[in-house]
Amino acid sequence: MSDINRRDFLKFVGAGGVGAGAGFYLADASKKTVEYLIPQVVPPEDYVPGVASWYNTVCTQCDAACGISVRTKEGRAKKIEGNANHPVNQGGLCARGQAGLNALYNPDRVRTPLLLEGGRYREISWDRALTELGRRISSLRIQNQIDKVSVLSNTQSGHIGELLDRFIQLLGTDHYAQYSVTAPHAIQEANRISFGEPTLPYYDIANADVVVSFGADYLGTWLSPVHYSKAYGKLRQGRDHRGTTVQFESRMSLTGANADEWHAPNPGSEGLLAMAMANVVSRSSAVADAGAWSQSLSAYAPSRVAEQIGIDADKIEAVANAFASGNGLALAGGSALAGTNGVAVQVAVNVLNYLGGAIGREGGVIFNSDGPASKAASFAQLTEFAQQLGDRGTEVLMLLDANPVYDLPQSAGFSAAIENVPFVVSVNSFLDESSAMADLVLPLDTYLEAWSDASPNPGVGFSVSSIAQPVVQRVFDTKSLGDIVLGLSAQIGSELPIELPWTSAEEYLRGVWLDNYLAAEPGGNEKSFETFWRSVLSAGVVGQRPASVGGANVSLNSSATSGMDFGVGDFSGSESERPFVFQPYESVMMGVGRTANSPWLQETPDPLTSIVYGSWVELNPATAKELGIREGDLLEVASDSGTLTAPAFLYPGIRPDVIAMPMGQGHTEYGRYAKDRGVSPTRILSDLTDSRTGALATAATRVSISKTGERHGLIKNDGITRTLGRQILGPHSGGH
Amino acid sequence: MSISVLDALQPFKKAVFIGLFGLFGLVVGVWANTTYFSDKAPVQPINFSHQIHAGENEIPCMYCHAHAATSTSAGVPSVEKCMGCHKAIATDRPEIQKLTNYWNNREPIPWIKVHDVPDFVYFPHKRHIQAGLECQQCHGDVQNMAVVTRVSDLKMPFCVDCHTEREVEHGRDCWTCHK
């Protein structure tokens, strides 16, 4: 080794140095990354790290107002479950309810107030946002031009809704509307005509023997699907004899798929069908005036109207007889009530229920004694609202959690009308289609961060209320609707802050509940209220099932059917040119579009088709064969009001002369999960309305379809949807 | 004729030496890192001494780590809890003044974890405390440590050996500890 020269020496040293460096690095890399142990500064009461806390509140993913329990750990919401004590959902919860976490932690939430400046949104403080808005409104108010302030809101129930109404009243503008796309206008109007009760009754599915539904998808989307699902489970296997269900609808809904019998009447003929059944039932009816009804229904004998209905007279007789002999219950909803004759269909169903003895009976229709009348504006009123925006020269338009640009067809005229309003404010959790046109966006809490209260509508046959409380701290710099209303009234000044003296929605809510408590409990005081308030918060609900559920005493108005046309409804477009009736339906996952920004729901297969991500057009396989259409062919669907393109899906549960499409997709804004995905069927709907309510007749548009020649593969879960002899669904006959 | 391997390697002698030096360097590097830059006793934002608290003053472990017997997580005391004593005690010391600063700013103290198990491990403190284990069995004689130092690696053999020795029911089933 004596011959080490300078070069070798440097090589050895170099190797040693590189080795040492590598060794140091290796040892370092094998260490764990630094994990921190961050304590609370001041721990909340009863906080234990590693132990989950559950908070009860109310779901607002649809209008059913189910009670929910939210599991939180270390201050973050982890899981939403149904509140087992709540009489609406009794522990169950639907897919949309579970996905509420996706709204709370959505990356596309509006995080701070945004002000449009030079064509771009700038983040501003709440102080500045409310000052800016308050200044504009109060200056219009001083100039006696308050009618140039317009307010459009999503339906707001409970006491926060009352606070909003009071605020608008104090403000003095008469241009104010609330709306909900799914508002059951036809049921309420028909119940007013039939029973003098413009409310939603309780349908006691659990105790009925034969449930006949005219288009009402009570297991999927109709009114209170979780409650009815609970009832359905009981009807099937939870009692000593199994109830049967029959579904009449042109396109098989989730409820139709589960029904013992599914029949597809001609679109729009459901009123005739219900009258034909009523005709049969009246022959054996036990109600006092059955004879008179039998006479007035004589024109609707099944044999006379069966052809118009498209169902065999024998079948109608059989279903009607089963309805009459057991505890029958008839429901209507979906496309049956979405024609131009929706109210007539519901009146016919009311007659059927009445003659079957279902009104006020266990297992029948029970009117809630405290059911609220609807505040929701109809489509006709909304069109008028949009028209007024220009006519009265609206200066400030406030959109409260409302998205009319997406929700309503073009013909309502909202996007053009909003464009022309000088200052548009949108109060919303997300930048949806309407908010994207706003000059000022005020970020709204999600329902998991805000105080409010709710009573379910439809009720459950007895009085029930819940308080909705925040389950986590606000994720972003947002405020609740109540807080925004109170903050704004303080900015507007004048008598508003005196009339609305509360500093927060929570304080207001406690005040209202205290007043109600003291009124109901003669011996109550503020101290006992505190106990009561806490017990309601911890139970999530107040209101106990009485020994017997009676409900309001109602009887059928003998002239309910006079002047009513029970014939097939009208359609827009000629039958020769537009051979198909177009039926958009509320999607189980997306509803009418509010939950389209949930990645979980986007990835959850549609229950009937197993399709995820995007829209599709359902048509009968026979129709498809005739037109040479395969699954995934891009179709152009044209109505007199517009066209859209979407891929075809061959659906065995639909009439050959009907095509259907799910609502909820086709957003052009609304965050990364919803934007530019699928199409909304709403955009090609005609502006036909129900003649009695002005509600949009969503199932009254005729369309033609043609292949574009392009293909768009549907993404779906299902492979082969036939058992092919495999005993997957149970052993074949011979077994049990 | 004999063939010497060493002779055959003669031309590679230099390369071998370079390799040896490299290897030696590697060992030195690893040694230097683990000896002088160990993460067993990380430098904490406040030089908190368990020796003073748990040792000299004999404060029970679960006075501060209050949830060890009832929760999966033993819990680290809130800043409020520290201040409960240190509003009055030893307020003039620089380390306590650091604490007071955190408290005045309403900031949490970013302690660095000394004992940590990976995310895929379910480790409930309460099961172990209720089984009668002393804190020291895993955490070492913390009451004598001025700076807390990790004495056991908390790797799987450490857990399984003890489970085997104590004949823990289903103590070797994967789903007892892995989640």
Add this chain to the structure above:
Amino acid sequence: MSIVEKYKKYRKAGYFDKFDYHWGMTIDLDRCTGCEACVVACTAENNLPIVGEENYRLKREIKWLRIERYWDGDYPDAKLNFIPILCQQCDQAPCETPCPVGATYHNQDGLNTQIYNRCIGTRTCAVYCPYEVRYFNWFTYKWDAPLEQQLNPDVSVREKGVMEKCTFCIQRIRDAKDTAKDEDRRRVRDGEVKPACVQSCATEALVFGDLNDPDAKVSKLYKDKRGYKVLEELNTAPSVVYLKKVKAHV
């Protein structure tokens, strides 16, 4: 005991009967409406990834529980049937034998386990499973901030190259056992453990419990005359019993 003896012992169906629990489930197809609430409940509880539109198209979705649809007949007599398919926790599970690293095995509670940090991603088990309920992580999926805040801390977030499947919500079972021990009970009460899917089901189609407890609701339903096991003929001895849908007319 030699390895061979051990192997024979632990391959025998029902060997765990002498232990405390044999978790099982019944699914009443007459109650099930196919509404998919359970699917979302499972996604939420078990940190199932959001794979994205393109991965879904390539059939890389991960759904520990899925609803399958089977049509009978054609219009106008078309009938749609739903059946929820999840890991059947087979007593004689075909997926367990081929795993080269023992990442999946049968434990003393009658559960077919999946140990993520042992799994090396050969995907053999998925090939052997006749129910196709094993799912592979083709990527390490990310949650767009702040969506990661909803992740359940009681369940590992899986990474690329790992197989996963329904665990009967092992974290909930473990939690219930912990509570039982805290309260000095030997056994978990019937109904105390409800996997996320069972909890969410609005029609109460799913019932979960301990088959070793003859008084448990699940044990009674297990003997229902409508009961059958899917692909029973393959001798997998599933722990999930389905109750056949009743066919009726008015």
